[in-house]
Amino acid sequence: xxxxxxxxxxxxxxxxxxxxxxxxxxxxxxxxxxxxxxxxxxxxxxxxxxxxxxxxxxxxxxxxxxxxxxxxxxxxxxxxxxxxxxxxxxxxxxxxxxxxxxxxxxxxxxxxxxxxxxxxxxxxxxxxxxxxxxxxxxxxxxxxxxxxxxxxxxxxxxxxxxxxxxxxxxxxxxxxxxxxxxxxxxxxxxxxxx
Numbered sequence: 001x002x003x004x005x006x007x008x009x010x011x012x013x014x015x016x017x018x019x020x021x022x023x024x025x026x027x028x029x030x031x032x033x034x035x036x037x038x039x040x041x042x043x044x045x046x047x048x049x050x051x052x053x054x055x056x057x058x059x060x061x062x063x064x065x066x067x068x069x070x071x072x073x074x075x076x077x078x079x080x081x082x083x084x085x086x087x088x089x090x091x092x093x094x095x096x097x098x099x100x101x102x103x104x105x106x107x108x109x110x111x112x113x114x115x116x117x118x119x120x121x122x123x124x125x126x127x128x129x130x131x132x133x134x135x136x137x138x139x140x141x142x143x144x145x146x147x148x149x150x151x152x153x154x155x156x157x158x159x160x161x162x163x164x165x166x167x168x169x170x171x172x173x174x175x176x177x178x179x180x181x182x183x184x185x186x187x188x189x190x191x192x193x194x
Contacts, residue, residue: 020075022074030068067160067164070163070167073171074174077105077175080178082108098182101182101185102186105181108178109172115168115171125141128143
């Protein structure tokens with residue numbers, strides 16, 4: 001083996017790899033939901049033959065699309081894929097463009113941190129386990145008296161919150177990384193190319 005194969009991956013490669021895999025997972029969720037929707041629609045149309053809709057299809061689509069969005073956001077931020085209004089800023093010098101990029105990355109990172117915080121509080125309200133000391137240590141509210149589930153499939157809601165937390169936490173990590181990357185671009189006086 002050569003020395004290059006033994007070298008650990010650089011942090012930016014790890015962040016990019018994790019964001020990419022999370023986006024692929026979001027895509028797999030959407031693909032599965034698409035297939036399930038087609039099966040459900042065909043089943044509804046063949047109801048007279050003994051087939052029917054997929055049980056809980058609306059629930060799966062609503063929750064699956066929410067998860068997919070959370071899983072796509074880190075990759076979108078990493079690749080600067082969010083919507084921007086750059087008609088005016090494209091006429092500015094490269095350093096000014098880099099400053100606007102840094103400001104945008106900072107704002108998205110702050111928004112991501114707020115979303116993660118609020119999602120954590122929501123998770124704490126739905127998570128039915130843990131002692132009072134455990135819950136206090138992690139900033140969770142009181143344990144719910146009855147664990148909440150989805151209406152039709154009876155999936156515990158805390159599991160959906162936990163799955164969304166994965167994407168929200170990765171979004172904050174990617175946000176911090178992009179702020180660091182943008183700061184380097186401002187320092188170099190150029191807007192980075194991806």
